[in-house]
Amino acid sequence: MSSTSPPHNRSRSEDEDDPVERMISRTGCGELHYGVQECMAEHQDWRKCQSQVQTFKDCMTSFQTSRKEQLVKHQQASAKSANN
Template sequence: MATHGATMPGHDRSKRPTKSEEDDDDDPVEKLLKKAGCLDQHYAVQECMFDNKDWTKCQNQVKEFRECVERSQKKKK
């Protein structure tokens, strides 16, 4: 799902997530990722994007996040 130009709450790549944002259970995306056990991988992608400003330099983090989500989905089946 691409949201070109639109950002979701808690997904601002222009800054690192703060501790309060990390603990914010009001974000439905973060709730789902936490339940799936993939929130740390999600934050690793965000931090890499913040540090590099280039998603192509974050392929290891993206791969780990994708694999975590896939494992979580397989557990549900």
């Protein structure tokens, strides 16, 4: 018999990073994300975690707005340098 894990066992080793967690941590909203997760684990009802969800959503929206502004500035700078 093989010693490999069955295909349905999707647990990750401690040193393996979750790509979603890496992505969220880059936004600066990681702690708020963990707050939502903790609330959900405690209450098992997303309706009881709306303040945490809203705070996380606000953080992500702020990050996305800032990121879009950075991209627009970068594109404008690239276009300007290409025209010179």
